[in-house]
Every structure is written in structure tokens, then in C-alpha cells.
Amino acid sequence: MTRASTSFLPPVAVDPASATPMYQQLSDWFRRAILDGHLRPGQAVPSTRHLAGELCISRIPVLSAYDQLLAEGYLETFAGSGTRVARAIPSMTPVVHRQRAADEGKPSPASRRISHRSVQLEAPEQTWLDSLGAFRVGLPALDRFPTSVWARLVSRHARASSVETMCYGDPVGHWPLREAVANYLGMSRSVRCDASQVLITTGSQQALQICAHVLLDAGDRVWMEDPGYPGAHQAFRTAGVQMVPVPVDGDGIDVEAGMRRARGARAAYISPSHQFPLGTTMSAARRMQLLAWAERDDAWIIEDDYDSEFRYGGKPVASLQGLDTARRVIYLGTFSKVMYPALRLGYMVVPKDLVPAFHAGRDAIDTFSSTLFQLAMTDFIRDGHFARHIRAMRGLYRERRVALIQAIERWPGDRLRIIGADAGMQLVGLLPEGTDDVALSREAATHGVSVRPLSQCYLESPGRAGLILGYGGVSPTQIDEGVRRLSQCRAFSV
Template structure:
């Protein structure tokens, strides 16, 4: 029986401090040592590998240059790049060695598998109108003319950009033209587009502390200097940011529902932040990731709606309001830099798939989007309250859950003598996908707490089942 060829794994871990080009080098070396690649084998072209891994071309080029200098690869011009024929054959198959500095992330939930209870960043997958969605996608699929089989516009499908501009004007108070809207695959792609358009190496970048944990590794690997700015009950402390880095080029904030604390950036702080950006010539990246879900009053206006000097770059996503499998998000560029965004978008990628973009545009145009949001606000308000009450009842005084006005997760605070990382590890061993709050901090003194996603807790019975499982995992007597 023929032995199956080992799988070639060139993936990188974006949560590591180890630069991605060095991770690629290590992956190739391991693949060669394990016999996944043999002397004379052709390796992927730089452009093809960069596209496949969603990395900058320069990152892959640097890795290939190092591997060539060290004798692992050999460049043969038009014939491509191959594994050096001079390399000796591996003596025997060895266990896969870890990349230096790599640890398997215990908190990587986006693995393509079924969602786990309490997982963050997920809307109610059971409540999405799949029949309506399937009909819209099917209609687009059957009616696609041959031209739609080509490459999509890298800036985004025109009709979707128009729908987003209209929606933002009505619901978020953001006045923008469709030409300012660029479609991306998510926040990482939005940051990549923004920094590629506006940053230079060494630019300082205000980052909320604590702040969005999945954005931090990308920024640490980018050519910017991350400046953690502390957050209190009123959001980002602007005066502290000005003290730490008065002329930072960027500030990234989550003003409507701070990630992860859930607080709202006060009006006074919003105005101070806008004034600072105007005077310093800086850019504010507003991540408005789940602002549609507010359970006390109407959704708050976006920071961008207060921007009179065009310094705010507005970022939104369909992952929270529809479903994350779409991989569709958007960014609104200031008018003055639209040409730069346009140019970079054409060099950065080949655009998002037309089928899903067109289907989302139809979903909005036919009124399904607004109806879905209205239904979800009511559903989440109910699930949020049920989850809080049941967890507080089952877990007693060990946890204290103070409900915030909005969002898709809640924060369970712990006592000072608790260890949230240890507790989260126990819970994860039991199959619960909660996060320890302390890991979201950089320099500020970390609070002890657990972050719980409640959107997929379907009812009181489900909440009690999960709470009892958590209680057992935490060994609460």
C-alpha cells in the first residue's frame, strides 16, 4: 500500500512576537527536515504564497532571501525557486518540531470547527434567516453573467458600497460617499489597508489597554510602534495618550462598546480625541464592531459622526450583524485619502468574492438586514439577561456580572486573589470557550475577570447547563 504524502504546513501564528518571515523560514526548514520537501522540489512563487497566507509580498520575499542565503533554497530564474539539490536527504522522519517561541494558543477559537459555549465574537448562529439568505445567494448564482466570473473590484462591489454608505448615514450618523467605502475581509485586512495607505515605518500607534486581543499581534508585527494607552470607566484616557505619545500618527478606539471592558467613550473624551487628532495631524481608527446591539435606548452615534476635520477612519463588519463565515467588513476612508486607499486596494489584493458581496447588497436592499437587526436586539437583550441571572445564581459570589448597555459579551469580575488564566484554562478543558480578561492588558495593571459570549445561549435551560459545567470546572463547592 502506497504511503500517503505528509501534509505540508506553512501556516504562521499571528499571535506570536516572532516575526512572520522568521516563522516561514522555520516552517520551510522543518518541512525539509521531515521530508515534506525534497532536494529539487519546486516551492511556491512569492506572490502565490503571499496571497495564500494573506501576507505582504515583502514578508515572503524576506523569508525566501534568508533561506536562499542559508543554502536551503536555490533561485533558478524563470524556472522558479527550488529546494537546494545540495541538501542531504533526511535520515529519518522526526516528530514535528515547534517553531522557536511558539506556543499553541489555548484561546484560538476561530478554527473552523463547531462553536463552543460562551465563545466570543459570535452572533446567534441559530437565529440567522438561512432560508432567505440561501434564496438570495441562489438567485445571484443562477443569474451571474460571464463577466462576474472574472476578478472582482478590489475596492468592493459598487452596489454593496452604495448600500453601506446609505445604511451608515441613517443608522450611525456617518455621512459618506460610496467611493469612500472599501470592502475588506475583516479588521486585520482593514488595518493592513489603512497602514499601507497612511503609515511610514516607526509611526506611533495608540492602542487601548486593555484592547482587542486579536488586533495586537498584527500591530506588533507591523512597522508601527504600539503605545498602550490605559482605559477607565469613561473609555480611552486621552490625556494619558497625549502624555505618552503626543504626536502619535494613529489612535485605535472602540468607542461605542470598548473591547473588552464594555464601557462607552464619554462625549468629553470623544471631543478631546478629535481635537487632538486635528491638532496633531493624526488619524483615528474607529472600530465600531458591534455598536448595533445596544439594549438601553437607541444605538449611540458613531465617533465619525462628530468628526468635522475628516480625521476618523471608520471600520465596521458583517461578522457580528450577520455571520463571520462571510468574511466581509468595510472601512470608510476620509475624503482626502481616498485616492491612496484606492491605489493600495488595487495592489493589496484581488478583492472579496462577488457572490457574497452581491448577496449582502440584496439582503440590505430588500429590508432583511434591518429586520434581522431589530429581531437580534430583542433576542440578545433576552439572552443577555437570562445568562446573567442564571450564572449569578449558580456561581454565587465567586463571579460578579455587571451588565453593560450593549455588545455580545459580558464580563464576569473576579476577586483580586483569583487567577483568571488558571480558571479559564480549567473551563476550556471542560469545553467552554471563555477568555481571561488579564490577557487583554499590555502595560496597565490587569483586572481579574472572565469574558463570556452570551449570544448563542439559547434559553434558561441551556444557560443553567453551561453554568453548572463552569461551576464544576472551577471547582466551586
């Protein structure tokens, strides 16, 4: 460590062995000294030649540091009197001191107000997100993803990038991808649409936010499945809407209960093909009842079809949107469950007369999704890789579902009653009444097991206690070991 001391300057310390460049060490030191008040406004600093000589270093990094500080306004030069600390610094130092006090955990003298909305968005404790251990919800079989195929497609488009593809893209998405999605949805989900109605989003969470801001005003009432998807709760909170919890039974959302609680609601959010988290499928009668309500009351239906590709008791159930003759349904989907979560691509299908409004809403929230990934995704679908991957994963998840059910029967047994195991990549295990599923989830995390508490999916308290167990991203061996570790928790050992 080399030090230099002058009669008017605190000791300057630089470390020649540090990975930080010498000029940056110097500029950082002067910046701190000025903001901490150790160097006063107007105080002279050594010449670059003198300081370099005192520190026994080259003059070049000193020149670079002074140039940086002059550009940032910390130093200024005066004809005939050299370089001095800028005289405008005093107005800045109180801000810095307050910031440092906050960083050190000390109370700040100034108010630090944030919006009420941000407070409402604070999520409850989520220890199940702390690891990628067994049963992480929403995680597909990433080890079985055709990485080499995907990498080849991405590389091909990256190498062939043109000025057009590197510029800002269309807010509603790359047209060929929208065509591919429309064709896929028409064949596999009975969705009635053309490419002009498809919007590409940065995942289904963004699609929910767009729906909330385009369809609803602050204070509007929305039916929410209860229990339901916590991500939807957050999306609607950002729009300031009033969420009305509506119970779910074996036929899906209870429409009659919704009309009793909020007949004039502006919208209903549902996951009819595979209700999250309970796993029920909405019956045909309940679907007709919901559509009739929406048409009669001039309401919207937001259909979240997040993992309908994976059904094990027959063919995938047709979409609610395909039954809608009054154009009341907005259909949402995602590639996160079929591809991989970090891709951040989803889609939505909207009635034709709403396309301009949703175009504006999409543009305002995020401008557009990655053009490179949209190009690769288009080829992945058109070349048949997407359909092959879905078929392979459907068979794989069926095996893992069976493995999880058998492991639960072997270990916790009747203390974890399985429901919702006919589709998707997760199932629910109901716990005995009075069990604290949040505490159980927290304890399971200490054993390297990631289980989501069912009670946190409810808007109305108290919610039913249970665990949501994802099996898409774990092998049969990991499943068996994960259930064994889970069974060691206190809730199963009493």
C-alpha cells in the same frame, strides 16, 4: 498485496484493494525509492510490460505512472537502453532527507530562520477557541440566521453569473453594495459619507491591516485602548509600529493619559460605542477631546464599530466619525456579528482624499472580496432582510443577556462581578484579585465551556483578571448549564 522483485530493483508493493489509484501507488513508490536513495541515478528500471507482468496487473497504470515520473523528471529514457532513474536526482535527495528529519521532529542540520515579525505574531494559549461551547466570544445566533433567504439570494446570483461577475472585481468593492452600506451607515450610525468613500474588505481584521500599512510607518506610535482588542494588536504588529497602551475608564480611552505617554502619536485605535472588552461607551466630552487632539497633532483615529447595532439601554450611540469635521477618522465595521463569521465581509469609510491610498493598500493585500457574496449582500440589505434581522437579533440578545446575568447571580454570585452588559453580544465578569483567569479558562474548556481570559487583552502586565462571556450564540438553557459548569471550576469552589 502483490509484490514483484528483480535482481536490480527493491520489491515493488501495490495494493489492489486500496482506494488510491494503481498508477498513483506506483508513481509514489518509485518517487520514494528514488529520493530515499534505494534507486540510484542512472539505474535501469523494468520495462512497463515486464513490471505489469510481474505484478499481474494491466499495463495501463504502469504506463501512466512512468509518464508521470518522466514528466516530473524522476525518470528519463535513453535510446537503446530503456528507462532509467534521472541522473540529476542527487542534488535533490539531501533536501528531502532534511525535510523528513524535520517532519519526524529530528533537528535539521540547516538553519531554519523565520522573521522576527512572525515570532511577535504568535498568540498566547487560546483554549477558549477549542470548542463552540457556551460563551464563545464573537459568535452570533447562527441557528436564527435566515439561511433560506440568504441561500436563495446566493443561488440566484450564482445561476445568473456573467463573465463580468466571474472576473476579478474592483478592489474597493461592488459599487451597489458600497451604496447600500453608505445609506445604511448614514441612517443608523450617523456616518457622513457617500459610496465613493466606502471600501469593502474581507472582514474588519483586514481593514485594520490596511489602516496599519496605509497610515503608519514602522516605528510610529499608536495609542491602544488597554485592555483592548487582541486582533488589533496583531494587525499593528505586522506594520512594525510601536503600540502605546492607554488606560480605559468609565468614559472610554483616557486622552490625557495618552498625551502624557505619547503626545506625538500618529494614530489612536478605539472602539468608542462599545469598548472591547470592557463594554464602556465613550462620553461626549471624551469624544470631543480625542477629536481635538487628532486635529491639533495631525493624527488619525481608527474607529472600530464592531457591534454597535446591539444596544439595550436605548438607541445605538452615534459614531465618532459623524462628529469629525477635520477628516481625521477612519471608520471600520463588519458583517460578521450581524450575519455570520464565515461570510468574511466588512467595510471601512475613509476621508475622500485618502481613497486612492486605501485603494492601493486594499489591492496589495487581498485584491478583492468575493463578488458573489457582495451581490447577495447588496440584495439582503436593499430588500429589507438586513434591517429585519438586526431587529430580531436585538430582541433575542437582550433576552439572552438577561438570562446570563441571572444565571451568574444564581451560581458564582459575587465571585464574578458583571460589567459592560449594556450592549453587544458579550459581557465581562471581573474575578477576585489574584485569580489566574488563564488557568480558569483552561479548566473551563475541559467542562465544555468557552470563556476568554480578560488578562490576555492587556498590553501592559499584569492585566486585570476576568472572563469575557459571549451570549449571542447560546440559548437560555445552554446559558444556565454553561454557568453551572463554570461554577464547578476550582476558582469558584474555594
